[in-house]
Amino acid sequence: xxxxxxxxxxxxxxxxxxxxxxxxxGAGATIFSSCSFSFTRLEFRRAKEEAKSxxxxxxxxxxxRIMNRAPDSSIALESAREAARITFFDTKNYNQAxxxxxxxxxFSRDGKERRDSQxxxxxxxxxxxxxxxxxxxxxxxxxxxxxxxxxxxxxxxxLARSYFYMNRFFDAKNEIEQASAIAKSADRKFELKMFxxxxxxxxxxxxxxxxxxxxxxxxxxxxxxxENIALNESVxxxxxxxxxxxxxxxxxxxxxxxxxxFIALKxxxxxxxxxxxxxxxxxxx
Numbered sequence: 001x002x003x004x005x006x007x008x009x010x011x012x013x014x015x016x017x018x019x020x021x022x023x024x025x026g027a028g029a030t031i032f033s034s035c036s037f038s039f040t041r042l043e044f045r046r047a048k049e050e051a052k053s054x055x056x057x058x059x060x061x062x063x064x065r066i067m068n069r070a071p072d073s074s075i076a077l078e079s080a081r082e083a084a085r086i087t088f089f090d091t092k093n094y095n096q097a098x099x100x101x102x103x104x105x106x107f108s109r110d111g112k113e114r115r116d117s118q119x120x121x122x123x124x125x126x127x128x129x130x131x132x133x134x135x136x137x138x139x140x141x142x143x144x145x146x147x148x149x150x151x152x153x154x155x156x157x158x159l160a161r162s163y164f165y166m167n168r169f170f171d172a173k174n175e176i177e178q179a180s181a182i183a184k185s186a187d188r189k190f191e192l193k194m195f196x197x198x199x200x201x202x203x204x205x206x207x208x209x210x211x212x213x214x215x216x217x218x219x220x221x222x223x224x225x226x227e228n229i230a231l232n233e234s235v236x237x238x239x240x241x242x243x244x245x246x247x248x249x250x251x252x253x254x255x256x257x258x259x260x261x262f263i264a265l266k267x268x269x270x271x272x273x274x275x276x277x278x279x280x281x282x283x284x285x
Contacts, residue, residue, distance in 0.1 A: 040066055040075055051082065056091050059083075063100075072107045080104050084120070094128045118142055122158070132162040153179045153188060160195065169203045190220050194227070201236065210236040228253055234266075243274040 047062035063079035070076050084100035087093045097120075104117040122138035125131045139155045139162075146152050160175035176199065180192045193216055200209035213233050217224040230249045237246035247270050254263045 040069060040073075044075055044079060047079065047082070051086055054090075056086050060086055060091075060096065067103060071103065077104065077108055080107075084117075088120070088124070092128075094124045098124055115142070115145060118145075122155070126158050126162060130165075132166050135159075135162045149182045149184065153183045153192075157192060157195070160199075164195075164199060164202075167202075169199050173199050173203075186220070187223075190216060190223050197232065201239070206236040206239040210240075225256075228257065231257075238270065238273075241277075243270050243277075246270050 043062050043066055047059045047066070050056075050059035050062065060083050063083040066079040067076045067083075080100045080103040084097050084104070087097040087100060101117040101120045101124075105114050105121070108114050108117070118138065118141060122135055122142060125135035125138055136159060139159050142155050143152065146155065156175045156179035160172040160179065163169070163172035163175065173196065176192055176196045180189065180196070183189045183192055193212055197209040197212040197216075200206070200212065210233060213224075213229050213236065217229055230253045234246040234249040237243070237249060247267050250263050250267050250270070254260055254267075257263050
């Protein structure tokens, strides 16, 4: 009778060959991993030598190859650091530098390094590329993880300036007010208030800008004099059509201003504008 379910025969010799084959495959994987590591180390040394010889493009290409092989490995992170340094300081290829700093943000296990890399990205967008929408995005990411008030003030100040350069004055004012609420340094407070006055002036609110300048004169008289705030006040008065007050402010700094001829010319122009106003009786000298 035919057996419909024959018991499979075990071939010891074949089984042995199969077992040996599996062991060989495992050893091959180990050898491959070891070879890959050796290749990566060799590539890293080559990249460092290229960088030392100022062959920056070749160095960066090698660092990128290492990063692509094992993005979260220690050697890939070191490659990202080296490539970021080269592209920022040496080649000034800021978009490439952002790519490498982003790699550190994503894969570094060091929280401080991730924050520092994100700061570098924000700074590049703001200072080097003048890409204010991306700078706003980068600084807002930093605000989610930052606890140091001094850093928060700086981020919000740069956010305010980014919005200002985009003519988003209400958003700029909001950021400055939040920064001013926690700023501790007298110099920083003065700087923030000065910028707030500029925002008001660009919002066509010269009266509010003037109020801020008067506050600064009261709280920081020495600093206000050094910064010639009276000149800014004169512009606010002129914008409001208060020419006598504008002239008075200019007269108060004429003797100490670095370019007294400019002040004298400005006073003359204001007098002429006043004389040409409807109802004016003529130019008085």
